Amino acid sequence: MKPLIIVGTGLAGYTLAREYRKREPNVPLVLLTDDDGAFYSKPRLSNAFKDGKSADQLLQMPADEMAKQLNATILTGVCVSMIDPQANTLLVDGQTLAWSKLVLACGANPVRLPLAGDAVDQVLSVNNRLDYASFREALIGKRSVVLLGAGLIGCEFANDLAGHGFAVTVVDCAPHPLGRLLPVEGGAALQKRLEQAGVRFRLGSSIARVDRSAASLKLTLDDASVLDADMVLSAVGLTPRAELATAAGLAVQRGIVTDQMLQTSHPDIYALGDVVQIDGWVLPFVLPLMAQARALAATLSGQPTPVHYPAFPVTVKTPACPTVICPPALGIDGQWLNKTLPDGWRGEYRSTGGELHGFALMGETAIRDRLLLAKQIKDWLPVLPHLSTTECLPA
Amino acid sequence: MFRQYLCEICGHIYDEALGAPQEGIAPGTRWEDVPDSWVCPDCGVTKSDFGLCES
Numbered sequence: 001m002k003p004l005i006i007v008g009t010g011l012a013g014y015t016l017a018r019e020y021r022k023r024e025p026n027v028p029l030v031l032l033t034d035d036d037g038a039f040y041s042k043p044r045l046s047n048a049f050k051d052g053k054s055a056d057q058l059l060q061m062p063a064d065e066m067a068k069q070l071n072a073t074i075l076t077g078v079c080v081s082m083i084d085p086q087a088n089t090l091l092v093d094g095q096t097l098a099w100s101k102l103v104l105a106c107g108a109n110p111v112r113l114p115l116a117g118d119a120v121d122q123v124l125s126v127n128n129r130l131d132y133a134s135f136r137e138a139l140i141g142k143r144s145v146v147l148l149g150a151g152l153i154g155c156e157f158a159n160d161l162a163g164h165g166f167a168v169t170v171v172d173c174a175p176h177p178l179g180r181l182l183p184v185e186g187g188a189a190l191q192k193r194l195e196q197a198g199v200r201f202r203l204g205s206s207i208a209r210v211d212r213s214a215a216s217l218k219l220t221l222d223d224a225s226v227l228d229a230d231m232v233l234s235a236v237g238l239t240p241r242a243e244l245a246t247a248a249g250l251a252v253q254r255g256i257v258t259d260q261m262l263q264t265s266h267p268d269i270y271a272l273g274d275v276v277q278i279d280g281w282v283l284p285f286v287l288p289l290m291a292q293a294r295a296l297a298a299t300l301s302g303q304p305t306p307v308h309y310p311a312f313p314v315t316v317k318t319p320a321c322p323t324v325i326c327p328p329a330l331g332i333d334g335q336w337l338n339k340t341l342p343d344g345w346r347g348e349y350r351s352t353g354g355e356l357h358g359f360a361l362m363g364e365t366a367i368r369d370r371l372l373l374a375k376q377i378k379d380w381l382p383v384l385p386h387l388s389t390t391e392c393l394p395a
Numbered sequence: 396m397f398r399q400y401l402c403e404i405c406g407h408i409y410d411e412a413l414g415a416p417q418e419g420i421a422p423g424t425r426w427e428d429v430p431d432s433w434v435c436p437d438c439g440v441t442k443s444d445f446g447l448c449e450s
Contacts, residue, residue, distance in 0.1 A: 011438060041439025043404045051441075060439050286405045286438055315403045315444070324403075371401070371448065 002098045003028035003073075004300060005090065007080055007244070008105035009037045009063070010128070012273025012289050016103060017070050019297035029072040030099075032092060037063030037076035040129045043286055046156035047317045048132065050163055055133030083248035085266050101268050101300060104245060104256060108238035108274035108284060113148060117209035119217050123148070123232045126157075135233070142230035143167055146219055148207060149236035150177040152316055155194065157233060159318040162198040169200040169227060171207055171219075178316070181325050182347070183336040186360045189345040193321035193362075202227070238284050240275040255282045260306035262296050272296055278307075287312035311358075311377035313370050321362050324370045326377065328358030341365050348373070400426050400445040405438035409445060 004020070006013045009031050017031060031037070039061040044051075048058055067074040075092065082091040083102065090097045110125035126135050139145075145161055147154045150172035162168045172179070176187025177194070191201055202221065209220040210232060219227040240255035251257040251265040255277035262270045262278075272292040274284040283289075291307055298305040316323035321344070328334065334351040344363015350356055356376045361367045397412035409415065409429070414422040418436060420429055426445075434441055 015437065039439070041434065043438055043440050043444075060434065290405050290407075290437065313403075317444075368449075370403075370446075 001028055002088075002100040003030045004101050004103070005030045005032065005097065005099040006103045006105055007032050007090075008107055008273070008275075009033040009035070009039075009066070009074065009076075010105065010107045010273065011042050011286065012107065012275075012293065013103075013105035014039055014066065014070075015290060015293040016105060016272060016296055017072060019293050020300060021070055021072075023297055023301040025071065029070065030097070031070075031072055031074045032078055032080055032090075033063075033074070033076055034079055035076070035128065035130060037066065037074050038129065039066055042128070043317075045126055045129070045132050046153050047160045049136075049160045050319075055129050055136060058129055058132065080244060083244055083269070085248045085250070085269070088268060099268075101270065103296070103300075104264070104269065104271040104275055105273050106241040106244065106275045108240045108255075108282075110234065111237040111239050113207070113234065113236055115207060115210055117211040117220070119210045119212045122212075122217060123210060123234050125234045126153075127238070138231060139166075144169070144216070144229045145231045145233060146171060146207075146227055146229040148172075148232065148234040150174060150201065150203065151180065151235060151237065152178065152314070154235040155190065156317045157235060158199045159194060159197060159320050162194075163319070167200075168198065169202060169229070170194075171202045171205055171221070171227075173204060173206045175204055177201070177203075178325070181314075181327050182360050183338065185336075185338045185340075186345055186347050186362065189340075189362055190316075190318070190321050190323060194318065197320035199320075238274060238282075240277070240282060242275055245269075245271070245275075253277055253280075261299050261304055262292060262307060263299075270296060270300070283309075285312060285314055287314070308379055310379055311374045313359075313374050322364060322367050323360070323362045324367050325360045326358050326370075326374060332357045336360075397423070398426065399448040401448050402435045402438065402440060402444060403446050404440045404444050405435060407435050407437040408448070 038059045040058045063074045063076045078092050110127045126132050144167040147170045150170045158168045158170050205221050207219050208222050211218045216230045242252045242256050245256045246252045256271040273289050295305040295307040313324045313326040328349040336347045339346045344366045346366040347360040349358035359373045400409040414420045414424045
């Protein structure tokens with residue numbers, strides 16, 4: 001019997017494997033990865049410094065134990081060079097592997113800004129446990145860090161590092177932090193709290209060059225001003241790792257295009273997690289990934305199940321300003337209704353009819369309402385009517 | 396009365412009534428008695444990323 005093959009052993013690949021095994025204990029299952037295949041908690045990478053955790057301490061289960069637990073074969077350190085969509089095979093380090101169904105859970109790579117200068121190779125990104133190990137090592141003996149990007153990951157790292165005495169400056173071309181998720185008042189509130197925690201911001205600016213200087217690194221901004229830093233960490237977004245799918249002729253736009261069953265343009269190939277584009281969206285967040293893994297496990301065991309995307313509140317791990325954001329779907333006509341609280345800020349995104357479509361909560365008082373508000377929001381990406389008759393898992 | 400705690404990162408629920416027998420935590424184990432070394436079985440974050448579900 002040909003196995004189900006999953007490419008990728010990140011949170012997407014392993015969560016799918018776990019959910020699949022709950023339904024199909026015995027179908028042959030193979031997972032492939034180009035790294036060491038260890039299970040670790042990716043959401044912890046951007047604030048593990050405060051817990052004093054090394055990369056090894058973040059490792060929760062090595063690949064051989066995962067293989068035992070999942071009753072699966074896990075091939076680590078391998079390179080998948082080609083998918084043959086006619087023969088339903090993969091080429092892995094020169095060897096041909098046949099699959100019954102294939103799932104692409106290859107994740108995403110950090111976006112690299114097009115920078116000039118002779119120290120561009122010194123710009124780090126942290127997108128997996130091994131990156132985190134390099135980052136921890138590079139921080140030894142350093143004092144100042146410049147973060148490129150004031151998004152979710154950038155703000156989390158900024159708070160984590162500033163809390164440890166590093167001089168942190170965040171540079172972003174947006175006018176306020178979390179520019180894509182928050183209205184200006186919310187962004188300003190978050191910025192103020194992070195500044196009180198010692199983080200400096202250079203907003204409305206971008207970096208043009210990174211060069212070596214005698215003491216450390218010299219960053220030149222677009223207005224020709226200069227910042228000195230011992231280290232530069234880039235967190236400016238992710239780009240789906242869709243090269244294999246593109247080469248195999250699957251439909252790919254920003255990510256691998258799938259329908260609501262996570263089926264690609266090939267009937268036996270599926271995709272989930274950061275690599276996927278659904279209804280025009282890429283959703284590099286944990287909650288949608290979990291919903292995808294549960295639904296896809298059902299689909300792969302013979303119960304076709306479209307993915308429900310309930311409202312997904314995103315926790316921003318910035319202890320200086322505990323924040324939860326439930327972004328409104330794009331294209332919803334509405335406005336932010338803001339309220340400043342003694343210990344924070346609260347915004348509700350409501351349509352003209354008053355219906356709640358999103359929210360942002362900051363501070364201890366506001367975030368208590370996260371569940372209450374999330375329940376009032378309809379499915380974020382509604383299941384298409386012709387799919388909704390199929391049996392669906394509870395949200 | 397047993398309480399439930401929600402993983403604010405991935406949505407996993409720890410129900411005190413059910414415990415987490417697969418990880419050696421008996422049914423009926425109170426949240427405060429769950430060891431700090433315990434991690435979310437779905438996404439791996441620590442207890443500090445869980446919040447009480449008030450329904």
